[in-house]
Amino acid sequence: MGVKVIMGSFKGHALPGTFFIIVGIWWTLKSIVKHACRKHKRASYLGSKALSRRIDIVEGIVLICMALTGMLGEQFIVGGPHLSLYNYKEGQWIQLLGWHHTTMYFFFGLWAVTSILCSTISSLPTSFSKLMFSNALFVEAFVFYNHTHGREILDIFVHQLLVLVVFLSGLVAFIELFTRNNVTVELLRSSFILLQGSWFWQIGFVLYPPSGGPAWDLMNHENIMFLTICFCWHYAFIFIIIGAIYAFVIWLVKSRLNRFCPSEVGLLKSVEREQESEEEM
């Protein structure tokens, strides 16, 4: 089947996995750089609102392209549904799993459009973009939750873990509607996005081993016990990566940027830093 060609394969899971990992690392970088600039009171171009807006617009365009590619790919691949939904002759739905994926991509596309509009039109509150992002994640969790009807228990289990992490990232994105410039919450969101990405890879390895060997025993409870901790190891590894990125960015900001743009505020620094740290809590 066409859906199998895209998602029901190792590549079909590696592709979205790679996408989410790239997005996650990009957001981690962005959050930390923003945070470092705020901490060091840089008035440089790097921390300015103008740059931030341009980046958001580029981000949005890339996301729209990806969502469009995903939607078109799901529909017009060989054996795909080609935008037809119901086979009236045989009286059955066509490629519903493909349509599920198209739906998810569409919501991410909606979010990307909102994000671009919020960045270009100043009268639009930026929280609209956050809301649409949270919605896209909740819809993804909802669709995946109703996705694995009648499969094997291990298949269901790995998708349940996916639903869990997608739901949690949606929740954090929703909480972000009510917070501002809270680097901790931003990194938590990034970590969930990264976990989602790496878990997509893991699902690919479990259900469609790229080595060509036999798939895992989908009925074995021991495998569930292992995947439970495997999920945690992914998460631990992600935090180590984020920590490394943090250390690198802070070192970069401190060592390099100090040469070019010495901060003009010197005396007030410690006072302001205090205030900021309070604000963050």
Added chain:
Amino acid sequence: MGVKVIMGSFKGHALPGTFFIIVGIWWTLKSIVKHACRKHKRASYLGSKALSRRIDIVEGIVLICMALTGMLGEQFIVGGPHLSLYNYKEGQWIQLLGWHHTTMYFFFGLWAVTSILCSTISSLPTSFSKLMFSNALFVEAFVFYNHTHGREILDIFVHQLLVLVVFLSGLVAFIELFTRNNVTVELLRSSFILLQGSWFWQIGFVLYPPSGGPAWDLMNHENIMFLTICFCWHYAFIFIIIGAIYAFVIWLVKSRLNRFCPSEVGLLKSVEREQESEEEM
């Protein structure tokens, strides 16, 4: 049965659906107009508290009328319970589903009364009205949750989705108790109300096809898979509608109103806008 006459039919689902869609669009308009007036610091009549109060009173009266009609309709329709609850002869309850609907209407009526009182009596906190609205939605979710005892799986599934969206709108209404003038949360609430309305229509189409054709196969898992994404498409479509309304209202406020009531605050504008955008987050 009498209940079947009202709710157990296409019209019985289209009617409340239409009602919720109208309310949802009305609230979307109201939120956006209010937001636009705040943004543009209009001191015009449109953004004044006096008008806002009058609108709330009219809204409340319309809601009371609707709730009363609903309650009376459920009770005094041909074959309805006519306010009798228990048949002592046969030892069984009379038309419990009809009484379920009456109960829901009653809570919406209670909310409408509170809303009118909060608008007319200035000493009453407006959060009372928000609380009663949230309560009415939670009660609706609770009743629908216990509504579909012993039906087919597809019937239960579409009602579960209804419970989900009603519960979520109740949750957002509860969150609104603690926020103020947050246009994003208000639009989220409106979107859930609209989704509820359009989903009522969908339930009507699924369970009682108006074309007179045979009902859907209520035991088919493929249908559940389709309705999952159908639910998401409703939601996506609603956001597109809300976006269109937003664009239209902003264009209207900017182009038309500027002629009649030039804003008296000019210099302070940008400063205030900054503050406001902070407040919203």
Added chain:
Amino acid sequence: MGVKVIMGSFKGHALPGTFFIIVGIWWTLKSIVKHACRKHKRASYLGSKALSRRIDIVEGIVLICMALTGMLGEQFIVGGPHLSLYNYKEGQWIQLLGWHHTTMYFFFGLWAVTSILCSTISSLPTSFSKLMFSNALFVEAFVFYNHTHGREILDIFVHQLLVLVVFLSGLVAFIELFTRNNVTVELLRSSFILLQGSWFWQIGFVLYPPSGGPAWDLMNHENIMFLTICFCWHYAFIFIIIGAIYAFVIWLVKSRLNRFCPSEVGLLKSVEREQESEEEM
């Protein structure tokens, strides 16, 4: 059995029901009077901190007496466990349901002690008392959740509804840890306490009809459908009662107290009222 003598009877449910109804009405009155005094800037004795503390102490003492009576009653009634927990001869637990009730009473006792300490010792934060109250409710919900092992479905259903309302009141009490003088949340909490009380009565009527007639058919699904809306009617009725109390108290404060203690703040009144209404939201 001894437990049956206390709780497994109509009186055993009417007693705690009456208690919670009295507490609920008392808190409703207190919240509204406090709110009215704040609104009208009364510097009278009625709204003073000294009186508020004395009332809290009296409240705490009454609660301790009730909790002690409950605990002793559960233990030393004819056929009760008499503080013995395990029958080593027969190798089985003694009267575990009685011990369940004792445990709940004990947590309410703990809360009452904390409440008195918080009122007498000024260095103790009042939020301790709120935390213990929330804990007492959560423990009650937890115990009731594990209380109805192996009973009939209707019995389980009415207790599940009890668990629901107790859990919700615990949640509201927990939210109150983070709010202050929010009359809406306080009334919501009172309404749940009242609902708990009236639902205890309803359980008594369902499981042990005082008329001496036969109990309800515990296996009938129609009865579950009815009790669902019955629960809602209780809640609706409670809100009508709270509304009536509100109207009465406001009328009393406005008409009577104006004679004896004319408010000394006149001009600033409207300004302060505005500020207050903002604070409340």
Added chain:
Amino acid sequence: MGVKVIMGSFKGHALPGTFFIIVGIWWTLKSIVKHACRKHKRASYLGSKALSRRIDIVEGIVLICMALTGMLGEQFIVGGPHLSLYNYKEGQWIQLLGWHHTTMYFFFGLWAVTSILCSTISSLPTSFSKLMFSNALFVEAFVFYNHTHGREILDIFVHQLLVLVVFLSGLVAFIELFTRNNVTVELLRSSFILLQGSWFWQIGFVLYPPSGGPAWDLMNHENIMFLTICFCWHYAFIFIIIGAIYAFVIWLVKSRLNRFCPSEVGLLKSVEREQESEEEM
């Protein structure tokens, strides 16, 4: 089996239990001393930031040592997995329960490292440490939730209660991300940590009676009924302990410290105390 040697024994549950009890009591003391110092405006060394940081570093080092010991102990005990995960010969996982425990220890280790880094590097927000703590607890709850596959109902029940308390402490730790110096929330978190510790002991007593007598009947529903209230008694006892510690610390701070370091702020005291009590709410 090796896992049985460590965790599947009375000692294996008493050890982590003792650890959590010590940590819980230590945090209770710390929170109360901090709170007392804030209340009494002590400028003494005891309430200073420098000391607070040093304590955090020592705490972190102790935690790292414990996590390392736990991880190494789980792996290199006689019969343990010795870092090998999969037996390719027999085609099955090795000691997955041991790896589960290793994973939990690892997350606590990650938190300890973050805690030390946040204390030594001033530019790191302290909320990072709180986030990692919350994560460690959520991961622990997640692993325990998937830990008791295919065991007896009583075994599952006591572990479910463990999951409940671990999840709740994770939730409170997450809420602490958004609060500051709120002694009530801090004590609530400590109480859950203490409950976790004492419940570990209880599990040891239930599943592996140290008296050498026969284990409890794992299929008996009466035992579940008893353990429900036993859980509550643990919690009640913990609150009594916390209350005693509170009274002792306050007495100590008031009586002893007054001699050595008379507070330099006298006149402003009452004003500031007012402000503080407001801040706490």
